[in-house]
Amino acid sequence: MDSSSPPRPTAATDRRGFIKQASGAVAVAMLAHPLLARADAEPSEPPPAPGMLRVTLNVNGQDRTCDLEARTTLLDTLRDHLHLPGTKKGCDHGTCGACTVHVDGQRVLSCLTLAAMAEGRKITTIEGLAAGENLHPVQQAFVDCDGFQCGFCTPGQIMSAAACLREGHARSDDEIREWMSGNLCRCAAYPNIVAAVRTARDRSA
Amino acid sequence: MKDVTIPNPAPKLVGADVSRVDGHRKVTGTADYTADYNFPRQAWACAAKSTIAKGRIAALDTAAAEKLPGVVAVYTWKNRPKIFPPKKEDSGFMVAEHLAPLADDAIHYHGQDIAFVVAETYEQAREGAGLIRATYEETPAVAQFSAPKRETPGKIYGEKSHLEKKADGVASVADAWQASPTHIDVTYVTPMVHHHPMEPHAVIAKWHTNRLTFYAPVQWMYGARNFLAASLALPEENVRVISHFVGGAFGCKGSSWMFMLIIAAAARDLDRPVKFVIERESMFTSVGYRPRTTQRLQLGADAEGRLQAMRHLTESNVSEVGPFVEAAGHRATSVMYASPNIEIDHQVYALTVNAPTFMRAPGEAPGMYALESAMDELAVALKMDPVQLRLANRTANHPMSALPFSSRNLEECYRVAGEKFGWAKRPPTPRARLDGDWWVGWGMASASYAAHRSNASARIRVLADGTAEVACASHDLGTGTYTIMTQAAADELGLPLEKVSAQLGDSTLPEAPVSGGSQSAASILPAVQMACRSALAKLKALATSEADAPLHGVAPADLEAADAGLRVKSDHSRHVTYAALFERSGEGAIEATEKVDPSAETKDKREQPSYSRTTTAYQSYGAFFVEVHVHRLTGETRVRRIVTAMDIGQPLNLKTARSQVIGGTAFGLGAALSEHSLFDEDSGAWITRDLGTYHVPVNADLPEIDVSFVGPPDFKFNALGARGLGEIGNTGITAAIGNAIYHATGARIRELPITPEKILSSLDEA
Structure with missing residues (x-):
């Protein structure tokens, strides 16, 4: 694969890797579950309910602990357990990109990642991208270039765009188009998304 | 944004290039869409669906689901919560599918909801739905497109299904067509396609005694409220529908759907909030689609290209449980060109399938595709430039009603977009330019959409x-x-x-x-x-x-x-x-x-204008010019350039107006090249069930799109002079791409989408 090829998902995000890792992770989680629960819980905390798994995730710089069914995806954990609904569920199949988050700096489809697989890794969501009140350059460029319409795919687009810039895959408009093609936008803000990525790149230069 | 021109720059904010006021919320993930809400004591619902198209449920085994930890209720036709499904004649809301939910053991289409499982968590609800086991007595489904009897539908947008005008002394439009010096007879097919907004439908129902708060992405707040009130036997003021942000709609969130009702009734029955988010695969079976059309176009012209006769004969499918008609000729051939003889006819046939509904430019999208493709074929037959052919048939009045248009600047659209595109340099014959392994072609088409207003x-x-x-x-x-x-x-x-x-x-x-x-x-x-x-x-x-x-x-x-x-x-x-x-x-x-x-x-x-549909016709127009490259060995089409000019009156915000045109254009590009909801004519099931097999355009599929707005504000229409533009972008572009593919390759594909294999097999013949 040469360096200008479109992105291959990381092992945790492509379908085959997912199934392999997921079944492994669930098995490990099931076996390790009582131990993990004892190891992670504060002495005063009651153990998780039977069948539940206590998971600690580092999200946007904070450790967050919650009790989950082992089969819970990272996406559903973020949205429904950690009150971070900015990350969106568009397909739950790994086909649309709306659920894109960063795990250890890489773009990952959170609908194809079990929460249990993300323990010990640094997770960044759309809520954690801005530095306080200051928008990330990609966020500001999306506003300025109208890089969205309905806004539903936008968190995923922005997380992909930020990674795309960091990866150095925004050298030309065609390269941006190719490397941003894993994020569907039915409103088709695509030309404006390209303009936003280009603008963020030029402003950061 | 130098590619946007505005004829009458407004002195104030309206008409200016203003960034969205909700932009900050959208880029920070704080815009609140329905499924982003969770409430204390909330339960989750998931639906089980029929796996046959027609028949009855002989047995429905819910025991395994009921025993699953976390499951709080399983609703089937035997224990449906109390509802009062609307009748066809009820007004104040729109319903696409006239099928009471969980009504009895009858199955009317593949993917019909047969049970709703409500559980403590999403995961439990989903597992529970998967444990529902139905056995069926199957009866034959009507799934073959060619099988059902063709029938005359009721009114189409308030008009008869057969429209006709004839010059004095003309016996029939068919005769006038036959007698025209140049005439063509061509048939186009457009497949079923689905809306697929990125946000799947979602609902959360929350009760306080007899008051319902209902979160749902909808295109009609009052319609959804009225639907729920009527169907739950509540006063309208007891229902509040909330939808601060809608994650795309394109028509499929305009009608109220029956699952909304079941979730509201379940929440009342269980006395706790219930949340239901439909899966992407259910977007194929449960929230409408654009029907299939077969359109026969007969156009006749004299030596100067003046149309002597136009016949636009359409057949489209409806559902046995949903009467929505995808108009075609009614929304295209009736509003475009001067012709002394015009005949428009529409017939429908009912399939065993879920109900279709409005989809962006319903009627215009397929209708303008067929008409504007046929105009291109007529230009070829006449050896005329396609723009010249259209100019030869200009009209200031509505071709059917003869009412004057409030403002019509279609010729200006051709001029502005054509000049920007460089149309004058177009080689007249197809297959004139090969760039490496790519045939290069240029095509154009007109766009049109009616202008509407309501209270x-x-x-x-x-x-x-x-x-x-x-x-x-x-x-x-x-x-x-x-x-x-x-x-x-x-x-x-x-x-x-x-x-x-x-x-x-x-x-x-x-x-x-x-x-x-x-x-x-x-x-x-x-x-x-x-x-x-x-x-x-x-x-x-x-x-x-x-x-x-x-x-x-x-x-x-x-x-x-x-x-x-x-x-x-x-x-x-x-x-x-x-x-x-x-x-x-x-x-x-x-x-x-x-x-x-x-x-x-x-x-x-x-201080408002006199708006009157009895004296004036209101219609927006536009033009598309397109360059495509078609690979001579693989048949792959890449759209390289799109230039469009839109006559929509006063754009209210240049930034969002341009975005809407781009979005419509991309919709039409998808229809032209990749979108096709495959339907199994044996089983009556959808074959495409995810976004991996249903191909909406991706970023790399779109070139830069150059958008101009032309024509003056239309102050006869409203005080702002604005006619609206959510849909016109999805009219004409599909034809322009097909016409460019013809110009590139000499191959005329008359069935959408124009995929590589269709091009390759036609290249052999071209």
Whole structure:
């Protein structure tokens, strides 16, 4: 694969890797579950309910602990357990990109990642991208270039765009188009998304 | 944004290039879509679906689901919670599928909801739904497109299914066609396609005794409210529908769907909030689609290219449980070109399939594809330039009703877009240019969409701190409604944009019509203006009426809103801010609500234009020019350039207007090249069930799209001169791409989508 090829998902995000890792992770989680629960819980905390798994995730710089069914995806954990609904569920199949988050700096489809697989890794969501009140350059460029319409795919687009810039895959408009093609936008803000990525790149230069 | 031109730059915020006021929320993940909400004690629902198309449920085994830990209820036809499904004749809302949910053991289509499992968690609900086991007695489904009897539908958009006009002495339009010196007879097929907004439908129902709060992404707040109230036997005021942000709609969130009803009834039955988010695969079976059309076009012209006869004969499928008709000729051939003889006919056939519904440019999208493809074929037969052929058939009046158009600037669209594109350099013959392994072709087509308005109300509040709130129960589907409401109110009140906030997406706000038919902006902004003017009248009274009022003695008519307050028109130094007025009066706010009924408008009373569908036709037009490259060995098509000019009256916000045109264009590009919901004519099941097999355009599929707006504001239509533009972008572009592929390769593909294998097999023949 040469360096200008479109992105291959990381092992945790492509379908085959997912199934392999997921079944492994669930098995490990099931076996390790009582131990993990004892190891992670504060002495005063009651153990998780039977069948539940206590998971600690580092999200946007904070450790967050919650009790989950082992089969819970990272996406559903973020949205429904950690009150971070900015990350969106568009397909739950790994086909649309709306659920894109960063795990250890890489773009990952959170609908194809079990929460249990993300323990010990640094997770960044759309809520954690801005530095306080200051928008990330990609966020500001999306506003300025109208890089969205309905806004539903936008968190995923922005997380992909930020990674795309960091990866150095925004050298030309065609390269941006190719490397941003894993994020569907039915409103088709695509030309404006390209303009936003280009603008963020030029402003950061 | 140098590729956007505006003929009449507005002096104020309306018409300007303004960034969305909700942009910050959208880029930070804080815009609240329905499924983002979770409530204490909330349960989750998931549906089980039929795996046959027709028959009855012989046995439904719910035991395993009921025993699953976390499952709190399983609803089937045997224990449906109490509902009162609407009747066909009920009004105040739209229902696409006339099938009471969980009514009995009958199966009417593949993917019909047969059970809803409610559980403590999403995962449990989903597992529970998967444990429902049905056995069926199957009966034959009507799934073959060619099998069912063709029938004449009822009214199509208020018109008869057969329309005809004939010149004196002409026996039939078919005769006039036959007698034309040049005539063509061509048939086009457009497949079923699905909306697929990125946000799947979601609902959360929450009860407080007999009051329902219902979160759902919808295109018609009041319609959803009325549907729920009628079907749950509640007074309308006991239902509140909330939809602050809608993650795309394109028509599939305009009708109310029966699962909304089941979830609301389940929440009442269980006395706890219930949340239901449908899976992407259910977007194929449960929320409508665009039907399949077969369109026969017979066009006849004289030697100069003047149309002598046009026949546009359409067949489209409906559902056995949904009567929606995908008009075609009615929305295309009736509004485009001068011709003494025009015949438009539409027949339907019912399939065993879920109900179809409106999809972006319903009727126009397939109708303009067929008409504008046929016009290209006629130009070839006449050896005429396609633009010249269209210019030879220009008309100032509606071709069927003969009413004058309020404003029609189609020829200007051809000129502006054609010049930008460089159309004059187009080689007249196809297959003239090979660039490496790529055939290069240029094509064009016209675009058109009707202009609509409906009753709308809006409320304005000017607050003591000098800010204002504008509110109406409209919708922002990505269309920019929040932003243009803010712009309009800020202009009227002389406030900067950041001093005005907009509220919408709540059925407790003043009534707005369904956000469909590209009518929202054209309907609600006149109401916003009127409400602002009523509020201003009250503010002017505060400023002038009392003896010690700051502008006492000035006639209210001599005051205008500016700089966050009121000033004397003839002496701008005499100015008082709203904040100062409130401080003096001690009031907390001034409020005004106004309703605008387009059919009751009179010039003198409301400073509104005379809008009348009995004297005037209102229609938007546009033109697309496209360059495609088609690979000579693989048949792959890449669209390299798109230039469009749109005659939609006054664009209200250049940024969002351009985005809407681009979005419509991409919709048409998908229809042209990749979108096809495959339907199994043996089983009656959809074959494409995810976004991996249903190919919507991706970023790399779109070139730069050069958008111009031409023509003057249409002040005969409304006070803003704006006709709306959510849908016109998805008309004509599909034909322009097909015409460019013909020009590139010499291959004419008449069945969408134009995929590589169809091109390759035609290349052999070309």
